[in-house]
Amino acid sequence: MTINSSNRNAIEVEHLTVSYHSRPALLDVSITIERDQLVGVIGPNGAGKSTFIKAILGFIHPDIGTVRINGQDAQKAKGQVAYVPQRGAVDWDFPITVEEVALMGRYQKIPWYRNPRKADREAAREALEMVRMADYADRQIGQLSGGQQQRVFMARALAQGNDILLLDEPFAGVDAATERAILEVLERAKAAGKTLVVVHHDLATAAEYFDKLILIKQRLFAYGPPSAVLQEDLLSEVYEGRLRVFTDVLKKESA
Numbered sequence: 342m343t344i345n346s347s348n349r350n351a352i353e354v355e356h357l358t359v360s361y362h363s364r365p366a367l368l369d370v371s372i373t374i375e376r377d378q379l380v381g382v383i384g385p386n387g388a389g390k391s392t393f394i395k396a397i398l399g400f401i402h403p404d405i406g407t408v409r410i411n412g413q414d415a416q417k418a419k420g421q422v423a424y425v426p427q428r429g430a431v432d433w434d435f436p437i438t439v440e441e442v443a444l445m446g447r448y449q450k451i452p453w454y455r456n457p458r459k460a461d462r463e464a465a466r467e468a469l470e471m472v473r474m475a476d477y478a479d480r481q482i483g484q485l486s487g488g489q490q491q492r493v494f495m496a497r498a499l500a501q502g503n504d505i506l507l508l509d510e511p512f513a514g515v516d517a518a519t520e521r522a523i524l525e526v527l528e529r530a531k532a533a534g535k536t537l538v539v540v541h542h543d544l545a546t547a548a549e550y551f552d553k554l555i556l557i558k559q560r561l562f563a564y565g566p567p568s569a570v571l572q573e574d575l576l577s578e579v580y581e582g583r584l585r586v587f588t589d590v591l592k593k594e595s596a
């Protein structure tokens with residue numbers, strides 16, 4: 342893949358409109374995400390955050406608008422973006438080991454007529470080391486805790502070797518220690534030159550974790566540094582009745 346070195350943009354979204362059964366989930370969203378950033382996507386339930394991620398992946402055809410990945414049309418660039426789905430979307434009873442899950446990240450790059458090579462196994466192993474799950478390589482995925490499963494799925498995405506990673510709520514349902522561990526992986530991936538777009542639910546940690554935030558509810562309400570996005574008027578418009586909790590967060594942050 343050749344990337345125009347003057348093109349600093351990892352993801353370019355223009356006038357993106359996506360509907361399910363003619364009900365719009367995203368309306369006229371335009372946004373440019375530069376390389377080497379750790380970007381959080383926030384917004385209430387049903388705001389269209391997962392839809393936004395899936396449209397960037399090229400999984401969903403927009404009604405209107407375009408998505409470009411490294412300057413290329415998203416449909417053509419499908420293999421260039423790694424994805425960690427929202428947890429409910431995965432069948433954890435599937436009989437497969439941790440190592441095999443990580444190796445699945447390589448399958449896009451392995452032609453159908455050959456088995457994984459040593460280099461593929463090494464990439465999978467390295468990714469498991471990055472998320473500190475290499476010691477569990479032979480375990481069945483269903484026998485891990487939720488936080489460990491989440492890290493294995495991050496390893497699968499990292500093993501792909503792509504520069505852009507999209508993660509849909511990687512922190513959902515994990516304890517504080519696992520949350521730290523996952524954040525560390527995100528930061529290491531960023532230091533290694535990756536661009537990460539992460540759906541995140543917790544406004545209390547959003548400013549600490551991310552370089553930039555995308556605030557979305559059907560439309561794009563704000564995009565920029567956390568201090569610019571976590572504004573009371575914006576949050577009250579987007580989160581409506583649930584604002585009180587968040588004004589407490591803002592007070593705590595400015596204290």
Ligand SMILES: Nc1ncnc2c1ncn2[C@@H]1O[C@H](COP(=O)(O)OP(=O)(O)OP(=O)(O)O)[C@@H](O)[C@H]1O
Pocket residue numbers: 361362366384385386387388389390391392393
């Ligand atoms: N496959 C689908 N078919 C029909 N409607 C859908 C589908 N997926 C999502 N929707 C609807 O589109 C809207 C946006 O959903 P989406 O999953 O993108 O929201 P979200 O911000 O990720 O929510 P959550 O925080 O609950 O994960 C919702 O109203 C949802 O019901």
Ligand SMILES: [Mg+2]
Pocket residue numbers: 390391392427509
């Ligand atoms: Mg979602």
